[in-house]
Amino acid sequence: xxxKDLWEQERAHRLQITAERRQKVIHWKQQTQQEFxxxxxxxxxxxxxxxxxxxxxxxxxxxxxxxxxxxxxxxILQIKTDVSQRQQEYRQQRAAxxxxxxxxxxxxxxxxxxxxxxxxxxxxPVSPIxxxxxxxxxxxxxxxxxxxxxxxxxxxxxxxxxxxKVPALNAxxxxxxxxxxxxxxxxxxxxxxxxxxxxxxxxTIDILRSLIKQGLLExxxxxxxxxxxxxxxxx
Numbered sequence: 001x002x003x004k005d006l007w008e009q010e011r012a013h014r015l016q017i018t019a020e021r022r023q024k025v026i027h028w029k030q031q032t033q034q035e036f037x038x039x040x041x042x043x044x045x046x047x048x049x050x051x052x053x054x055x056x057x058x059x060x061x062x063x064x065x066x067x068x069x070x071x072x073x074x075x076i077l078q079i080k081t082d083v084s085q086r087q088q089e090y091r092q093q094r095a096a097x098x099x100x101x102x103x104x105x106x107x108x109x110x111x112x113x114x115x116x117x118x119x120x121x122x123x124x125p126v127s128p129i130x131x132x133x134x135x136x137x138x139x140x141x142x143x144x145x146x147x148x149x150x151x152x153x154x155x156x157x158x159x160x161x162x163x164x165k166v167p168a169l170n171a172x173x174x175x176x177x178x179x180x181x182x183x184x185x186x187x188x189x190x191x192x193x194x195x196x197x198x199x200x201x202x203x204t205i206d207i208l209r210s211l212i213k214q215g216l217l218e219x220x221x222x223x224x225x226x227x228x229x230x231x232x233x234x235x
Contacts, residue, residue, distance in 0.1 A: 178211065182217065186225075193208070
């Protein structure tokens, strides 16, 4: 009986130990579950806060991005407006410059035409100067005309001056006539010399150029004058 009681005691002791261990395991499981639940709650809160913050940041960035898009569109619109205005101003300036250039060109053509051809527009028939002519010694009559008389009465050539043919005169004689007329008239224009002497336009221009190259004449304001050095040399 003693052995049986001892076995019963040991068995009861083992059962007690097992029950205690089970109790410990159950307690540990409950604690573990509580800790897991607490950690899960904390993680859920953190995750929810992170998602909320992320969503707010996304919305804020989206608003900023949309605002930047609007600002860029306004800048592009302003640039297009400035470019359009500058293009219009450039077109106006270019049109004004072109108009001024054409006007200057027209003025230059008129000045060039007047300086070369004078105020007489229609061209007269050109008669060539004979290449060889016998030199004739003749006294050139002095012209009874003065510059003051031309200015007072106006220059009116005779009717046969414009229609008669150019005489075949010696070149030196014609130059002498032109020089004497300019000296007595105290200056003359191309048309006056042409119509008084009775020469063509081309002949008159050639003679005047030759006299200018020789240093006998000078041109000032579309008029031709005797150089002072040439007058001093003749005296």
